[in-house]
Amino acid sequence: MATLSSNTLHEDANDAEWIGRRTFALLTVILVSLSIATVVSVLLRRRENPSTEAAMLKRFNQKLRVWWMMTAILVFGFLLHWVGTVLLFGLVSFWALREFVTMTPTRRGDHRTLFWVFFVFLPLQYLLVLFGSSPPQWLVRSRDVDFYGLYSIFIPVYASLFIPTRIALSGDSKRFLERSAIIQAGLLICVYSLSYAPALLDLDLVRTSGEKWHGSNLSLLVFLLLVAQMASVLERVWSRLAGKNVIAEKINGSRTWEGLFGSMVTTGLISAALYWATPFYPWEAGVMGVLVSVMAVAGTLTMSAIKRDRGVTDTGTLVQGHAGVLDQIDNVCFAAPVFYHLTRFFYT
Numbered sequence: 001m002a003t004l005s006s007n008t009l010h011e012d013a014n015d016a017e018w019i020g021r022r023t024f025a026l027l028t029v030i031l032v033s034l035s036i037a038t039v040v041s042v043l044l045r046r047r048e049n050p051s052t053e054a055a056m057l058k059r060f061n062q063k064l065r066v067w068w069m070m071t072a073i074l075v076f077g078f079l080l081h082w083v084g085t086v087l088l089f090g091l092v093s094f095w096a097l098r099e100f101v102t103m104t105p106t107r108r109g110d111h112r113t114l115f116w117v118f119f120v121f122l123p124l125q126y127l128l129v130l131f132g133s134s135p136p137q138w139l140v141r142s143r144d145v146d147f148y149g150l151y152s153i154f155i156p157v158y159a160s161l162f163i164p165t166r167i168a169l170s171g172d173s174k175r176f177l178e179r180s181a182i183i184q185a186g187l188l189i190c191v192y193s194l195s196y197a198p199a200l201l202d203l204d205l206v207r208t209s210g211e212k213w214h215g216s217n218l219s220l221l222v223f224l225l226l227v228a229q230m231a232s233v234l235e236r237v238w239s240r241l242a243g244k245n246v247i248a249e250k251i252n253g254s255r256t257w258e259g260l261f262g263s264m265v266t267t268g269l270i271s272a273a274l275y276w277a278t279p280f281y282p283w284e285a286g287v288m289g290v291l292v293s294v295m296a297v298a299g300t301l302t303m304s305a306i307k308r309d310r311g312v313t314d315t316g317t318l319v320q321g322h323a324g325v326l327d328q329i330d331n332v333c334f335a336a337p338v339f340y341h342l343t344r345f346f347y348t
Contacts, residue, residue: 020216022277027075029274030226034067066328067229074225078218082201083130085218089198090126094118096326096333097190103310104182109170113163117183121159122191125151129195132202148344151199155192160184189302190326193333196340197221205279205347213279213347223277224292224339228331231267231293232300238262247297252304260297267293279347288342292335299334303327 041061077088101114128151164180200221205213239259247255271289275282303326 020219022215022219023078023222026219026222026226026274026277027071030071030222034064034071038064038068070328074222085201085221086126086130086198089194090123092325092329093122093126093191093194096194096324096329097122097186099324099326100186100190100306101183103307103312104186105175105179106182107172107174107179109172110167110179110183112170113166113183116162116166117159117187121155121162121187125154125191125195126198128154129199129202132199133204134202148199148202151195155187159187163187189330189333193337194329196336197224197332199340200224200343203344203348205343207279208281208284208346215277215279219277220279220343223271223274224336225332226274227267227271227289227292228296228335230270231263231289231296231335232331234266235259235263235293235297235300238266248301248305251301251308255297255301255304260294263293263297264290279343288339291342292339295335295338296331299330299332302334303330 041064073088077085080087097118106114128147131147133146133148163183164176167176167180167183198221201217203217205215205217205220207213235255236259238261239254239256242258242262243254243256245257246253247257247260268286268290271292272282272286275285278285278288280288
């Protein structure tokens, strides 16, 4: 696989080169959309006779605040270039994993294992992603070393073997399998899966025709985040408009097959329209959008099952009155590894 030079990824470049015109255009689309939605929300709140949808409007306003904050944080991370972006996702993983562990039962014998998870495996995973295809010369002898092979198995293999062993060494066997599985699942979802989002920045992208793509990888990352969020919103909208057959009523009564299908179609069409921000041709961007929408719903349903099992409504409090970080990124966590591997296989 062709790789980006260290000059591109690991040395300071000016903001225009790093972010790229396509990324600026995509961020402009996001900001304009959020501005329009905010204006509409303000106008609806000022109506003299509020409708019976006041609760839904309140939730929409809360969601808007979250989106504005997420956009601001992402832009700040992007301005800090490659290192800043990877660090940003590492911090998000840390917070999401904290929320995951907080809502699940742990015992005293798990504390040292959790120390290793939070302060060894999590930072090492993102450090390997940061080094990517251009590790520093003091660390490796050959310039051809690619850390993809290591960070792709680091958590599923080494961390997954270490966690039960460390818990066993604590001498506490009560609910041993449950405790081991909980920590492994949290690390896999919140850290391993999400780390594939910034890993997109390390790919040397080409089109399926074979020609090199000259856009910024950052626009592809923004494309993934935008499509994943859109897929979740559109699934909820279609479920409200045409939903009849619930996917898993005992898990989440608001997610329907009609909503999923509607999200797949509309997300695919919107993704195809945004192909210019990616190395994909329109139909390829549409297919990617469909796949991301399926994985986004899978992430939402999985997190709903976990919360239902633990008897909680939200994983945390990111914004007062709204859900936590993990609730906001569960769709990205499930979509990122699938999106990354498909992109790496077909477009590098």
